[in-house]
Amino acid sequence: MNPLFMSLLLIVGLAIFSRTMVQKIQLLMALEPTDRANHITDRLKNMVVIALGQKRLVGRKKEWASGIMHAFIFWGFCILLIRSLNLYGEGFVKGFQLPLFGDGSILGYLYIALKDIMEGIVLVMAVYAIFRRAVLKPERLHNTWEAYFVLGMIGVLMLSDLLLDGARYNLIMLHNNPEHLHFFNNPLYGSEFLWTPVSVGAASLISGFSADANGLILTTMFWLHIITQLTFLNFLPFGKHFHVITALPNVFLKSLGYPHEKTKLLDLEDESVWEDESLGINHIHQLNWKQGLDLYTCTECGRCKEVCPTHTTDKPLNLHDFNDTLKAELLENAGNLIKRAKLAATIKEDGDAEKNEEIKAQMAELNSKKPLIGDVITEDTLWACTTCRACEQVCPVTIEHVPRIIAMRQGQSLMQGVYPQELNVALKGLERNGNPWGIGYDKRVDWADGLDVKIMAKDADVDYLLWVGCAGSFDDRSKKVSKSLVKILQKANISFAILGKEEKCTGDFARRVGNEMMYQMMAQENIETLNNYKVKKIIAACPHCLNTLKHEYPQMGGNYEVIHHTDFIDQLIKSGKITLNKSFQGSLTYHDPCYLGRYNSIYDQPRSILQALSKDGLKELDRHGRESFCCGAGGGRMWMEETIGKRINVERSEEIAGQKAATVAVACPFCLTMIEDGMKELDKDEDIKTQDIAELVANNMA
Amino acid sequence: MKILTTAKKVVDVELTIHVENGAIVEDGLQYVINAWDENAVEASVQLKENNGAETTLVSIGSGDNTDMIRKCYAMGIDNGIHIDDPALEKADSFVFAKVLQKVYEAGEYDLVITGKQAQDTDSGQTGIILAECLGIACVSNVIAIEIIDDGKIKVSRLGDMGTEIVEVVLPAVITVSDSINEPRLPAMRGIMMAKKKKIQVMDLAGLGTSYDEVGGGSLKSEVIEFMESEKRQGGQKFEGDAAEITAKVVDLLVNEAKVF
């Protein structure tokens, strides 16, 4: 059309865009390292399913309408990329066609048909999106001018392209094609429009205008489209719509093998980390680059806060703001962080110590002046999280909140010594007696009195180690679960033993509250004991123990095959080692523990056991499975006071009571305590019984 | 102001203690800082934080007390002394007080803060005897300390009739109750940094004295034998109709337990 103008637009547009992107990438490179250059096929798979397939958008029943809306806008954009390239070509060469798509090729026809319909759909979706924001106003959404502006631009992009083709159609079909226009070098000018009903529809809107006017519309729409597109591109990196660019790489680079980045095994023996106060996250530069990319990518959709048990019970943790404030802090310090990283690169391990100290001092000068916790993120916010992962499970762009929260807690616990002081009792109990209740370790095995359970120290020649856990050993209610489990294992003739007094807390809660030192102390002692007995297979009666033993102990040389008791019982039933009477009566429901479901993907086994024993089947809670609602005890919250807002366990108990369940089955000692307490608070504990699956099985075995 | 605080390593009372042939079975036992001394450490650290003071911790006893002293460093104590002498194995409160007197005299302290008793022996005498030996004031069972000036403090103590507020001229010995504060957990960073900090370890000779001089030659009291404490009997459980149970319980209370 106008090669000169086109070149000018492209040069300016792309130059500004490149400059922005270089700055953004430089900032990421200034952050801490994390290795994501591995398992490329798995990563591609994630990208295809989660990002391209829009799994978490279209896959949630609750949100199907907005999910479909977004998915179509996204797919539409992907499809229109080819069209855009073609348009840029047309800017330079009249009648430009991309190879393979022109010259009357069938691919070309198919493509214009697809593009045409998609433009129509995207336009409708953009209108729906505006309507949804302005009229329906879903609570999770933050209504900003940015959102409307971008939706407006999307509308303009679609309309301009449709009108462009519409004008082209009118000129060819109604005005004898004065400019010899065509889609393809097709001898039958105009036949291609049989494939583009939406453009023809657009054409009818302007068919009343003269040939000149249509020609003017064509040119105007062309440049409007190109200019809007370049503006759109340059606008994206400055707000939440950066996700248009970063979402694909963010999903590609997500953690693999475990639902989120595993807590780093900190080297606590290294004196310099204590002197430099470099453990955990206390400053914005201590985020790793992937966490920075997460911040770039947050779409501010609010799905995370909508499912977060703390936000829904009026606690100050609002992940949407959490991301937002962190991102603002990151960007505000961008210049200094980049300088800081350049300085860091000049420190040489074997270099002059004095010089290094000098550089470190200069680097410290460049640190953000605001304390990250206390000023940017409040303490109440940081400590509210139960690490339930509900937020991560729904995030369409796979942002990982929990590792960041744990690292910040590490900074507070290890470096600053600032944390909820109620934790002291539990931490002291851990240190002295290996359990958060602080009960003498010599009483750990009292629950098994008279049960004829083998102790490893006396006989280690067994197939399985039963990991009882602190609750199962010391908490009166949970001891009953341990006894039931023993009854089941004995009935199935399983050869097993327990560690008895030698078992210690796995350290799960210590790690979740950021006390890596206490965690490592527990882990080290347990791993020594386990390895000493050459333990290979472990049955864990607590999802937190399961998670730690299975996923975290390998970091310290403890490699075991760990199975949760519900999984194991399910296998026993399926292999006929135990038989259940379908004798359980009354309405039964199941509460998924976060560390069993969202952390370890065990959803079906507990359900299949319950189906096998219940006469009346199993009634699902509103929030179940992947979107189960936390009991409030995870992440060390079990040992902290809950003084702000409504109690999480009460919220969950109300939901269960609302289902008119007579029994709620659980599979975690903390859930058991929390829900039972919640029922007591609602004065429903007489009507609704909370029972571990092991108890239900033990009571309904043939 | 210079504050001297004491810390005794005692058996963890969460554990069940077994006795065989009149002696405590050591196997399986573990040792921790005496809880009341932990309160004393916290109290000194708070005084240091609020008023400025140099805090010194002294621990007497044979064996390795390094860990315990380091944790006190991590709580905020400045200096640590460990009097490690096997001769002190059988020492009683009087001997401990005499040793503390030596430590006190070597350091010229303004205030001594100790736990009001130790969880292992529960005798509650050492602090008081120390004050007596030094001829200075002593206030026991203290629940609050306030510094008035370099020469005077105001303390609250739990007495028979309620809380007493006492003004004390320094130097003085204060023994604290566990309700004086909620001891902090040693800071993790502090524990690591404390690894480099020196602990003064010395035996009685190093302290410039001898076992005889601190009264070891003629112990005023001696433990002859330990006896296992009686196990608590399980309670009685009643189930059934509320009215019937009430009647039964009242009957048992009146006729068997004779509480009325």
Ligand code: SF4
């Ligand atoms: S973190 Fe994820 S779920 Fe939460 S607002 Fe951002 S994009 Fe949405």
Ligand code: SF4
């Ligand atoms: S892990 Fe759970 S509690 Fe923590 S922020 Fe996410 S949803 Fe909220």
